[in-house]
Amino acid sequence: MSGLALQNVTKEFGSFTAVKNVDLAVPHGTFVCLLGPSGCGKTTLMRMIAGLDLPTGGAIRLDGADITRVPTHKRDLGMVFQSLALFPHLTVGENIAYSLRIRGVAKEDQVKRVNELLAMIHLSGYADRPVSKLSGGQRQRVAIARALAISPKLFLLDEPLSALDAKLREAMQVELRQLQQRLGITTIVVTHDQREAMTMADTVVVMNSGEIRQAAPPVEIYRRPADTFVADFIGMTNLIDFAAEGAGRASVLGTSVEGLAIPEGLGQGVLSVRPEDVHLTAPGHGAITGKVTFVRDLGGTIETFLEAGGKQVVAVSMPNARPDVSVGQEVGIRLSPDACVVLKS
Amino acid sequence: MRREAPQKFADYGPLFFPAAMLTVFFVIPFATMIAVSFFKRDPAGFYSTAFVFDNYARFLSLFFGKVLGFSLFLAIAVAICCVLIAVPFTYLLSRAPRRTQVVWLVALLSVLSLSEVIIGFAWSTLFSRTAGITNLFVSIGLMSEAVALNPSFGAVLTAMVYQALPYTVLVLYPALVRLDPTLTEAARTLGASPLKSFFTVVIPALRNTIVATLIMVFIFALGSYLLPQILGRPQHWTLSVLITDQAIYQSNMPFAAAMAVFLVLVTLGLVGLTVYAGRKGEAA
Numbered sequence: 044m045s046g047l048a049l050q051n052v053t054k055e056f057g058s059f060t061a062v063k064n065v066d067l068a069v070p071h072g073t074f075v076c077l078l079g080p081s082g083c084g085k086t087t088l089m090r091m092i093a094g095l096d097l098p099t100g101g102a103i104r105l106d107g108a109d110i111t112r113v114p115t116h117k118r119d120l121g122m123v124f125q126s127l128a129l130f131p132h133l134t135v136g137e138n139i140a141y142s143l144r145i146r147g148v149a150k151e152d153q154v155k156r157v158n159e160l161l162a163m164i165h166l167s168g169y170a171d172r173p174v175s176k177l178s179g180g181q182r183q184r185v186a187i188a189r190a191l192a193i194s195p196k197l198f199l200l201d202e203p204l205s206a207l208d209a210k211l212r213e214a215m216q217v218e219l220r221q222l223q224q225r226l227g228i229t230t231i232v233v234t235h236d237q238r239e240a241m242t243m244a245d246t247v248v249v250m251n252s253g254e255i256r257q258a259a260p261p262v263e264i265y266r267r268p269a270d271t272f273v274a275d276f277i278g279m280t281n282l283i284d285f286a287a288e289g290a291g292r293a294s295v296l297g298t299s300v301e302g303l304a305i306p307e308g309l310g311q312g313v314l315s316v317r318p319e320d321v322h323l324t325a326p327g328h329g330a331i332t333g334k335v336t337f338v339r340d341l342g343g344t345i346e347t348f349l350e351a352g353g354k355q356v357v358a359v360s361m362p363n364a365r366p367d368v369s370v371g372q373e374v375g376i377r378l379s380p381d382a383c384v385v386l387k388s
Numbered sequence: 389m390r391r392e393a394p395q396k397f398a399d400y401g402p403l404f405f406p407a408a409m410l411t412v413f414f415v416i417p418f419a420t421m422i423a424v425s426f427f428k429r430d431p432a433g434f435y436s437t438a439f440v441f442d443n444y445a446r447f448l449s450l451f452f453g454k455v456l457g458f459s460l461f462l463a464i465a466v467a468i469c470c471v472l473i474a475v476p477f478t479y480l481l482s483r484a485p486r487r488t489q490v491v492w493l494v495a496l497l498s499v500l501s502l503s504e505v506i507i508g509f510a511w512s513t514l515f516s517r518t519a520g521i522t523n524l525f526v527s528i529g530l531m532s533e534a535v536a537l538n539p540s541f542g543a544v545l546t547a548m549v550y551q552a553l554p555y556t557v558l559v560l561y562p563a564l565v566r567l568d569p570t571l572t573e574a575a576r577t578l579g580a581s582p583l584k585s586f587f588t589v590v591i592p593a594l595r596n597t598i599v600a601t602l603i604m605v606f607i608f609a610l611g612s613y614l615l616p617q618i619l620g621r622p623q624h625w626t627l628s629v630l631i632t633d634q635a636i637y638q639s640n641m642p643f644a645a646a647m648a649v650f651l652v653l654v655t656l657g658l659v660g661l662t663v664y665a666g667r668k669g670e671a672a
Contacts (some may be wrong), residue, residue, distance in 0.1 A: 061629070095573055115576040116584075128574035132592040142578035145588070199577075 046071040046107050046229055047092065047197060053100035054087050054253075055194065057354070061087040063253040064101070069246075071106075072227045074220065076240035079250035080276070085233045086201060092231065093122050093199055106194060118197070121190030125202040126181055129174045129189070135161075136170030139189045146193065147355040163222070180211050187219070192228070198223070198230040212342030216242040237277050241265070251275050265317075271386050274315035281321065281356050284388065288312045295378070296352035298331040313388045320382035321358035323347060323366055323374050330375030337366050351376060395435040416478055425645035435642050443646035452630075453645075458656065459610060459626040466609035467602045468547045473549070474556035475598065479590060482564040493561070496554040504551065508618035512538055513620070543619040548612055552605050563597040600667050603659050610655060621669075627651055 048068040062084040069075050077085040084200065090096040090101060094115035101110045110118055121142075129138050137144075139160055140153045148156075159166045164184035174182060181369035190198060200240060203219075204212045220243040222382055223230045229282040234240055240247045241261040248258040249272075257269035268274035271282055285293040285303075292301050303314070324330050345365055347358045356376060368374050394400055428438040479493055502510075513536035514520050525531040537543055571593065575585035591598070613628035627647060635644035 093577055095576070106393070114581075115573075116579050116581050118577075119579075120577055122574070122577040124570045124574055125571050126568060128568060128570040130571065130574075130589055130593065132595065141575070141580075141588075144574075145579045145584065 045232075046073070046105060047086075048104040049092075049102035050099065050104065052088070052098045052103060054084070054091060054096065055099045061253055062091070062098070065253075065255055067248060067255065067258060068360045069229060069231065071229055073245045074230045074243055075232070075246045075248060076224050076244035077231065077233045077248050078237060078240040078276075079235065081235060084253040085235075085250050085252045089199055089201055089231060089233045092197070093120060094118050117192065118195040119195050120199060121193070121195035122199040123186045123190050125201045125205060127186040127206070133174070134170065134174050135166070135174055135177070135185050137318065138174060138185060139170075141189060142192045145277055156192060157383075160192060164188045179207055183207060183215060188223075191228075194226075194228075196229065198228045200230070202233055202235070203336045204234075212236075212239070212314060219243060238248065247277075249276060251276070253370055266384075268384060268386070270317055271313055271315065271388070273313060274384065274386065279318050279357065279359070281314075281316045281318065283314045283316060283354065283356070284311065285314050285385075296331050296333075296354060296356075296376075298329070300331075300378060300380065300383075302384060303381075303383055305385050307388070309385070310336060311388065313385070314378070315384040315386055316382060317377050318346065318357045318359035321356060321378045322334060322379070323358055323360065323368060324377050324379045325366075326373050326375040328375065330377050333374055333376045335370050335372050338370060342345075349374070349376060411460060421645045422649055425649050427642045427645075429642050434639065443643045444650070446643060447646055447650060455625065455630055456629050456651070458624070459628070459651075460658070462544070462548070462616075462624075462652070463609040466552055467605040469545065469549045470552050470605045472554040473601055474553060474601075475591070475594075476586075477561075478542060478557050478560040478564050479586070480521060482561065482567070483569070493558075496557055499554045500551075501580055504612070504614045505618075507547055507551050508615050511543065511550070511615075511661060512618055515540075515543050515546075523642070525552055537622045538619045541620065541624055544616050544624050547615045547619055548609055550613075551615070552608050555608060556601055556605055559601050560594075562574050563594060567593060570624045596666065599662060603662055607655060607659070610651070 047067075049065050049067040052062060052065045053060065065076075065088060079085050087096060091098050093256045094110070094113060098111060101111075102109055105118070130141065131143065136154075136157045139157045143153045143156060157170055161169060161317060162367070164187060166181060166184060166188075169177075169181070169185075174185065177185065186203070186217055187200075188299045190200075200219075201364065204215050207215060216239055219232075223243075232239075232243065243262055247273055249256045249259050249264065251272050257264060257273045259267070259269075266282075268277060274280045275282060283295055285295045285300075287305050288299060291303050291305060292299060293303050293305060293314075294300075294318070305312075326332050330346075331351050333349035333356060335347060336350050336355070337348040339346040339348070340362075343362075344359050345362055347360070347365070347368065349356045349358065358376070424435065426439050426441070427435045427444055428440055428442070430436045482487055484492075517534050517536035520534065522531055522534040522537065522539060526534050567590065570587050572582070572585045575589045576582065582587060610626075611628055613626060613632050616625050616629055628651075631644045631647045631651070634640045634647065
């Protein structure tokens, strides 16, 4: 198979297991984001793919060849570090040319390639500047260009945008995705920022305590989370307990709701309902009854915090699609059954 | 915290103590030495006040030129040996587990507590024919019979490197610890073997530190006068040995002072040249 394949990859540090039996296939040319809270093992997994750490179990294959024990410098990859790790003693051009110089590429070919890459990152004419004279965004681009100089088989980025301010980060996300699509290079990004993952990735891999919880396209991760961790980690959600009453019916917050896709044999569980799928109506008529506890008007959207059956429920609505409610008022809550994801508790 | 520029005279108060110490223990003795270097030697007593260049003129001979040349050569050799050994060693040490680092640093610091005399005599025993390391080589069949390794240039160099190495490591250590470990990792992902990344990233990134360390060890080694006497032949004696000889045994203070002043000037000149070359190399 062309692309990267992780088979049962495990990494133990003493008695602590940082990465547990990870299986993952990354087809050639796809963009994968490893997403998870800090300490979930995503960076360790990337370091093993890069060869900077060796797995204690399992195998890593690149285009069919086993590279588990191949030293880093023979893997033909490009990596962007969180600290960027630009060489302070070299100029922009020398930094980008480093991998070519190490491989003994002829001087004129190095210059040609460096100019090509500088044009790609919109920094033409910067070749002779010291890296210390660049802005954060420019340094970021240089690190990317340096990693891509040899046209690597695999492009790895470890929290690449975390040092940038919010606005620049959003712009770089789009730029990075467009660059990846243009080059068609297999790319893996480690991030803890779900917006970043949703913007860039073909496949989002959500990890927690060293394990993959779900690997799927971004929309599926958001719409169909595999478990309560994923549902809670990605975006805002309401996790509501339910007790099945048979044939798609369940008691939710003291009210009977119909049309839920409850698998057979599941007595009780948790519903994950995104706040935008929580609709406010008039009380009664089979709706769940709730009381408004707080309203956050953000201009573009309005978040309504409700209390129902002793639990907090959050609804997000567009300003023109929401009945005018105020704190203390009793309202009806309707959950779209198709938008409710049934999960084991 | 905002730092304000000193306004009143009293604001300079904290500087008085160090300034006074510097004056009493450095400026005055050094000025005295410069003054004495122009005095005339009095064979009956000590010296008499004068202003003559005889002492400097006497210095300008082939003999003293050779001694000065050897002193500089020895100091440079010690500095280069120390840096060659200490850079890879300290690099590996800075990447080792914390406990290993502490053990090594404590061991190195304890070497600093040894006096030059002890170091000298310890090495002279180790290099002797009767009880030296060559006996060890004989017993493991490396040599056929024990030989004396001192007095010799190698013995002087070894002992001086031994003495200066802890300083070298301690000067390099902070810079190497601060060096971002992802720099070498980045070099490896870009295709450099660990050895190549050491030479293309670690060494160039530490250029200024290494130059500063070379200068420090060079100056340190230039002042050595005991080890060359204990472990070397007369031709291995440094200018510092001659200065001691003139000052203490020949009672020729003015000449000793002139040599000392000259040594300081040459040292400053060399250091200035190194710094200038370093600047130029950086600009290029």
